[in-house]
Each structure stands twice: as structure tokens, then as C-alpha cells.
Amino acid sequence: MTVARFxxxxxxxxxxxxxxxxxxxxxxxxxxxxxxxxHRKSLGxxxxxxxxxxxxxxxxSIVHDAPSQFELQKPYVIAIIMMDEGIRLxxxxxxxxxxxxxxxxxxxxxxxxxxxxxxxxxxHYGYKFMPLR
Amino acid sequence: xxxxxIIGIGDTKFGELWDQSFRDLGIQAGLAxxxxxxxxxxxxxxxxxxxxxxxxxxxxxxxxxxxxxYSGLARDNIPATRVEAAGASGGLAFRQGYLAVASGMxxxxxxxxxxxxxxxxxxxxxxxxxTAADQQWETAFGATFPALHALIARRHMHEFGTTRxxxxxxxxxxxxxxxxxxxxxxxxxIKLDAVLKSPPVAEPLGMFDCAPISDGAAAVVLCCMDKxxxxxxxxxxxxxxxxxxxxxxxxxxxxxxxxDATSVAARRAFKQAGTDASGIQVAEVHDxxxxxxxxxxxxxxxxxxxxxxxxxxxxxxxxxxxxxVNTSGGLKARGDPIGATGIAQVVELVYQLRGQAGxxxxxxxxxxxxxxxxxxxxxxxxxxxxxVN
Numbered sequence: 001m002t003v004a005r006f007x008x009x010x011x012x013x014x015x016x017x018x019x020x021x022x023x024x025x026x027x028x029x030x031x032x033x034x035x036x037x038x039h040r041k042s043l044g045x046x047x048x049x050x051x052x053x054x055x056x057x058x059x060x061s062i063v064h065d066a067p068s069q070f071e072l073q074k075p076y077v078i079a080i081i082m083m084d085e086g087i088r089l090x091x092x093x094x095x096x097x098x099x100x101x102x103x104x105x106x107x108x109x110x111x112x113x114x115x116x117x118x119x120x121x122x123x124h125y126g127y128k129f130m131p132l133r
Numbered sequence: 134x135x136x137x138x139i140i141g142i143g144d145t146k147f148g149e150l151w152d153q154s155f156r157d158l159g160i161q162a163g164l165a166x167x168x169x170x171x172x173x174x175x176x177x178x179x180x181x182x183x184x185x186x187x188x189x190x191x192x193x194x195x196x197x198x199x200x201x202x203y204s205g206l207a208r209d210n211i212p213a214t215r216v217e218a219a220g221a222s223g224g225l226a227f228r229q230g231y232l233a234v235a236s237g238m239x240x241x242x243x244x245x246x247x248x249x250x251x252x253x254x255x256x257x258x259x260x261x262x263x264t265a266a267d268q269q270w271e272t273a274f275g276a277t278f279p280a281l282h283a284l285i286a287r288r289h290m291h292e293f294g295t296t297r298x299x300x301x302x303x304x305x306x307x308x309x310x311x312x313x314x315x316x317x318x319x320x321x322x323i324k325l326d327a328v329l330k331s332p333p334v335a336e337p338l339g340m341f342d343c344a345p346i347s348d349g350a351a352a353v354v355l356c357c358m359d360k361x362x363x364x365x366x367x368x369x370x371x372x373x374x375x376x377x378x379x380x381x382x383x384x385x386x387x388x389x390x391x392x393d394a395t396s397v398a399a400r401r402a403f404k405q406a407g408t409d410a411s412g413i414q415v416a417e418v419h420d421x422x423x424x425x426x427x428x429x430x431x432x433x434x435x436x437x438x439x440x441x442x443x444x445x446x447x448x449x450x451x452x453x454x455x456x457x458v459n460t461s462g463g464l465k466a467r468g469d470p471i472g473a474t475g476i477a478q479v480v481e482l483v484y485q486l487r488g489q490a491g492x493x494x495x496x497x498x499x500x501x502x503x504x505x506x507x508x509x510x511x512x513x514x515x516x517x518x519x520x521v522n
């Protein structure tokens with residue numbers, strides 16, 4: 001991804017900013033400009049909100065075959081996290097042995113390096129999840 | 134809406150076809166279909182081509198005009214349209230061709246599907262496949278395409294007690310079917326132990342849980358039913374076409390152990406065809422991973438939710454069972470040249486409904502169903518075909 005393409009999503013990637021529908025109160029991450037339930041009634045009413053960052057593992061996989069930018073990390077754990085706010089995020093689980101990850105495990109979001117633009121390019125940061133201790 | 138028939142089919146062998154280019158493959162399948170339909174060429178009103186990512190695989194866009202040109206149709210100036218919906222590109226191209234004929238806009242339409250995946254290395258090829266997922270919120274965080282299906286598999290195991298052995302039996306069955314198909318990429322049977330011991334790709338999925346990287350093409354000729362007998366004695370009727378979409382990212386679904394796009398597309402198609410899952414004898418479903426076939430046979434209504442793995446292990450989806458699933462070998466053994474896959478499914482059903490499927494013939498097949506998926510279930514196409522007596 002190019003610098004600008006990553007940069008413009010930084011607010012959500014760094015600070016877990018999603019949107020809340022001002023009409024029905026449902027929460028979304030990443031931000032959406034229209035609520036899939038309220039449709040037109042939600043236009044102009046989608047407000048920013050901040051996820052607390054805690055949740056539990058809904059499902060996970062230990063990845064052995066990975067694209068070049070994740071080569072040094074493998075095997076790594078990718079998971080879908082059910083956040084306490086009821087929203088699901090896809091991200092890596094770190095700071096534990098892959099064999100220790102279980103469905104239902106409590107996790108906490110943290111900010112880490114998630115990728116880079118080749119060996120000498122810009123570094124991308126974003127959320128990953130670590131066991132909640 | 135008019136009745137529409139398939140009057141011609143053509144398909145190439147699938148595999149690592151180093152000596153054939155994208156256009157070679159597309160033209161080979163297209164000319165075979167046109168020949169099968171006894172057309173001379175000038176009767177063709179329009180062309181649709183399913184293709185996911187020629188821009189990335191062979192750095193060539195503008196695929197509609199390219200295939201029309203090298204099929205010898207440039208001087209006829211026919212409308213030529215490329216259709217894309219990731220893994221469902223072929224199935225969606227078929228639907229566009231079907232709608233064009235059913236609407237009365239065109240009488241005879243050729244629909245092809247093609248992908249040339251091995252002109253890039255396998256790592257890059259896998260990355261290109263992953264563009265079907267959400268690049269900004271899934272793959273950028275390290276979720277590969279197999280990994281997303283592994284998330285589905287792990288959760289399915291957790292919720293329903295599905296086992297790795299049951300998933301492995303999808304691969305064993307489809308390789309067995311593939312061994313009966315001379316055009317399959319893999320024509321060798323495999324044992325369950327080989328699937329379970331294959332190198333891990335994204336746990337719990339191993340290499341033999343994944344469909345291969347393939348080159349290949351397939352094509353069909355569609356014609357309005359009232360003119361079909363002019364060209365063939367064995368028209369196959371398009372009974373229904375259903376399409377549905379869902380969230381692009383897997384995580385955003387209410388459940389990750391079902392594809393709502395599949396069940397909605399199936400419901401729409403069954404309604405149009407005036408039948409249900411019990412009226413289908415042969416089905417080609419989207420088994421890009423072993424878990425995908427288990428989801429498919431559940432979401433299409435062949436088995437209750439959670440029982441797809443058990444049914445597969447019991448042989449209820451094999452040749453000779455009440456519903457024969459993936460007689461071609463499926464994506465797993467027949468191969469998965471992405472844009473060609475949805476058309477190849479339809480071609481297999483036509484072989485079956487004409488009684489031309491050789492050693493893998495399903496006796497007495499009256500209706501066949503094709504199920505083609507894009508991404509992790511963000512697009513699903515369900516097509517139902519019927520024999521014309």
C-alpha cells in the first residue's frame with residue numbers, strides 16, 4: 001500500500017475509531033458513512049466513537065504461508081476478535097505462544113508495527129491484540 | 134423473461150499450462166463451445182468474459198475486447214464485456230449472459246471464463262487471490278485468503294464438532310471424482326492420511342485442504358429456447374439464476390460459520406426453478422477450501438447446518454449418493470483458474486444432464502446446481518439447470 005493510502009486510515013488504525021449511528025445507536029468499525037440498518041435516516045448522523053480495545057477471541061488461525069511482508073513473523077496468529085462493544089475486528093494476536101491461544105481467550109488491543117513498504121520503505125503501525133492479564 | 138438454453142460447451146484442461154497463454158486458453162474454450170453449438174460465428178450477438186485479475190496476473194486489462202478480437206469477432210464489432218466478482222467472476226458472467234438472452238436483448242450469447250495464474254510466482258498468485266478479501270481491514274493485518282477460511286473452519290469445529298478428518302474427506306472425495314475427469318488438474322486419488330499430514334498453510338488447514346493455483350478456461354453458448362433446436366438436439370435449460378451479496382469482510386458478519394449470500398442466492402434460484410434442494414441430483418459447489426464445501430452443502434440446504442462434515446464423511450455427497458457433489462473433482466481436483474471456475478461448473482452440469490460425463494456420470498440426473506462464491510462469501514451465484522425431454 002502507498003503512504004497516503006495507509007495514512008488516511010491512521011485515526012482508526014491507531015486509536016480504534018469507529019462510527020455510531022445517530023439514529024439507532026448501532027456501532028461500526030471501520031467507520032461507515034451509512035448505517036446498513038437505517039439507510040437514509042442515518043445520513044449525516046454517523047458519529048465517531050472510540051473502542052475500549054478489550055474483547056475475546058471468536059476464532060483464530062496459525063498462519064504458516066504468508067505474504068513477503070509478514071515473512072519474518074511466521075508462524076503468527078490471526079484472529080477475529082469480538083470486542084466488548086459487540087463489534088468484530090480482524091487482527092494478529094501477539095506476546096504469547098500460538099499454541100496457547102484459545103477461542104474465548106480475553107485480549108487487549110495494543111499498537112504495533114503491522115507492515116512496511118519493502119525493506120527501506122515507510123513503516124505502518126496499527127492494532128494487534130495481546131492476552132489480557 | 135424468455136426461456137434460455139445452453140446449446141454449446143467447451144473447456145480446456147486445467148493445470149499449470151506453461152505452453153499456453155491467457156488468450157490461447159480463452160480462445161480454445163470459446164471455439165470449442167461455438168463448434169459444439171454448430172455455429173458459424175456470425176450468429177453471435179454478444180460476448181461476456183468472467184475474469185478476476187488479468188491486470189495483476191498478466192498485466193492485461195480490457196479482456197472483453199481482447200477475447201472477442203482473438204476469437205475472430207473483431208470485424209463483427211459485437212458487444213464484449215468483462216465481468217468481475219473475484220472467485221464468482223465466471224458465475225456472474227454466466228448470469229449476465231443469461232439475463233441478456235432472457236430479456237430479449239440478444240438471441241445468442243457466448244459466455245467464457247478464463248484465468249492465467251502461473252505467469253506469476255505462487256506467493257504473488259496467493260496475494261492476488263487475497264485481493265478478493267478486504268485489503269484495508271483484513272489482508273493488511275496479515276489475514277491471508279487461506280487464513281480467513283481457517284477462521285471459518287476453526288469456528289465451525291468449535292460450534293458443531295466438525296473434525297479435521299471430516300474436512301479431509303472433502304479432499305479425498307473430490308480427488309476421487311477428479312481421477313475420473315480427463316480434464317482435471319489432479320487425476321490421482323489421495324488418502325485421508327495424506328490430507329491430515331500435508332504441510333500446514335493456515336491451521337487448521339493444510340496444503341491438501343486448499344484448491345490449487347491453475348490456468349484454464351471454459352465457455353458456453355446461450356440461446357433463446359425457441360431457436361435452440363435449430364442448433365442442437367440436446368439443449369439444456371437454464372431453470373434459474375440467483376445472486377446475492379454480503380459484507381466484504383468476513384468479521385463483519387453476524388456468523389462466520391454460514392454464508393448468507395449462498396443461502397439467499399439459493400432461495401432466489403429455488404423459487405425461480407420451482408424446486409428445492411431435494412430436486413437436485415448433481416451439484417458443483419465452490420470448494421476452494423475443504424471447509425468451503427461443508428459450508429456450501431449446508432447453506433444450499435442439502436444438509437442441516439452443522440451436519441455437512443458428518444454427511445461428507447459418511448459418503449452422502451459422493452458419486453452414487455442421493456446428491457453427487459463436485460463430480461468434476463471440484464475446485465480442489467479439477468482446478469481453480471478463478472474466472473473460469475464458475476463456467477467450468479456449468480459445463481460439468483451440461484455434461485451430466487446430456488449424459489456425457491463418462492465414468493463420473495450421475496445416473497438419471499434431471500437437475501443440476503452450480504454454486505460459485507467470491508471472496509469469503511461476499512458474492513454468491515446459484516445457477517440451476519435442467520434436462521429438456
